[in-house]
Amino acid sequence: MTRPFVSESAHPGRWWHALPDGRVQCDLCPRDCSLHEGQRGACFVRRAVGGAMQLTTYGRSSGFCLDPIEKKPLNHFHPGSSVLSFGTAGCNLACKFCQNWDISKSRDMDRLLDAASPGAIAATAQRHGARSVAYTYNDPVIFAEYAIDTALACRARGIRNVAVSAGYIHAQPRRELFALMDAANIDLKAFSEEFYVRLCGGHLQNVLDTLVWIRHESDCWLEITTLLIPGHNDSDAELKQLVAWVMRELGPDVPLHFSAFHPDWKMADVPATPPATLARARQIALAAGLRYAYTGNVHDRAGDTTFCPGCHAALIVRDWYDILHYELADDGRCPHCGTAIAGRFGGFAKPFGARRMPLHLAAE
Numbered sequence: 433m434t435r436p437f438v439s440e441s442a443h444p445g446r447w448w449h450a451l452p453d454g455r456v457q458c459d460l461c462p463r464d465c466s467l468h469e470g471q472r473g474a475c476f477v478r479r480a481v482g483g484a485m486q487l488t489t490y491g492r493s494s495g496f497c498l499d500p501i502e503k504k505p506l507n508h509f510h511p512g513s514s515v516l517s518f519g520t521a522g523c524n525l526a527c528k529f530c531q532n533w534d535i536s537k538s539r540d541m542d543r544l545l546d547a548a549s550p551g552a553i554a555a556t557a558q559r560h561g562a563r564s565v566a567y568t569y570n571d572p573v574i575f576a577e578y579a580i581d582t583a584l585a586c587r588a589r590g591i592r593n594v595a596v597s598a599g600y601i602h603a604q605p606r607r608e609l610f611a612l613m614d615a616a617n618i619d620l621k622a623f624s625e626e627f628y629v630r631l632c633g634g635h636l637q638n639v640l641d642t643l644v645w646i647r648h649e650s651d652c653w654l655e656i657t658t659l660l661i662p663g664h665n666d667s668d669a670e671l672k673q674l675v676a677w678v679m680r681e682l683g684p685d686v687p688l689h690f691s692a693f694h695p696d697w698k699m700a701d702v703p704a705t706p707p708a709t710l711a712r713a714r715q716i717a718l719a720a721g722l723r724y725a726y727t728g729n730v731h732d733r734a735g736d737t738t739f740c741p742g743c744h745a746a747l748i749v750r751d752w753y754d755i756l757h758y759e760l761a762d763d764g765r766c767p768h769c770g771t772a773i774a775g776r777f778g779g780f781a782k783p784f785g786a787r788r789m790p791l792h793l794a795a796e
């Protein structure tokens with residue numbers, strides 16, 4: 433059988449400038465690639481052509497899927513709703529523990545089998561009853577022009593936008609991309625510059641800047657995920673520093689998800705995260721005063737549950753991506769004591785459930 437092939441799709445890049453020596457300097461992310469004619473950036477999907485920057489994956493996707501919003505993970509953003517998720521190829525970080533390496537490390541553009549315009553994505557989300565579209569799987573930062581155009585098309589139809597990102601982006605494109613997002617889950621991969629440099633090829637401060645900007649300068653709802661890797665970022669001391677920073681700079685209402693690592697990519701020799709490590713991290717966050725701390729990628733009833741910070745009632749009980757019990761009022765208040773739960777709520781209906789529904793947009 434012949435595999436369908438979708439060629440690269442060149443689109444003018446938006447954030448770059450020409451250097452005096454003829455190279456093209458990318459201004460999208462702090463990798464600051466300076467490219468000779470024909471050369472590709474570290475993300476592989478941006479290329480210098482004719483003295484200008486091109487995005488080579490515009491309108492091309494590695495796949496579309498209807499997911500529960502809990503899978504992003506977002507626990508305080510329209511719980512139970514479905515989200516049309518898609519990504520492209522490549523990544524601007526080089527995490528040795530990448531859990532999506534088949535997509536993010538892909539240099540094989542024929543992985544991008546599904547073609548879809550921004551308008552087609554928005555229309556498909558609406559047709560399938562998705563409350564939002566998620567830019568995910570790899571990082572929307574590197575396909576920001578495509579994500580922005582799609583987000584505008586979604587807004588025109590009343591569809592919300594969700595970014596799942598490492599937040600490694602310069603200030604100007606950060607403003608342009610996240611201003612269009614209604615919610616974001618940002619990876620805070622560790623609380624150590626050494627970790628970011630050694631294991632990700634990036635720097636911590638820029639990610640912290642993104643978190644602060646989203647929390648204080650935008651209307652985008654923010655949740656954070658930290659993948660706990662045994663022996664690398666899971667010490668009590670580092671976790672205490674991380675949650676203290678979140679409390680101080682972002683406040684107690686930003687939900688924190690501690691998720692389980694599984695051996696993968698270049699760290700296949702590191703064991704999976706024990707559930708006890710996730711539970712310990714969650715307790716450290718709660719003890720520091722954070723109101724919403726979760727565990728992920730494991731079955732943990734307490735770590736999956738949203739408790740009222742006022743009266744401690746279990747308001748949203750989950751099992752992984754399934755919602756077992758929901759008793760939040762439409763205005764997001766606890767029905768027992770009236771405490772407002774931070775997030776975006778309203779109109780809870782029958783939950784989408786834990787299923788995952790692949791869609792092939794070209795065939796729709």
Ligand code: SF4
Binds near residue numbers: 475478
């Ligand atoms: S977006 Fe890509 S090309 Fe631009 S600086 Fe980052 S890694 Fe380099």
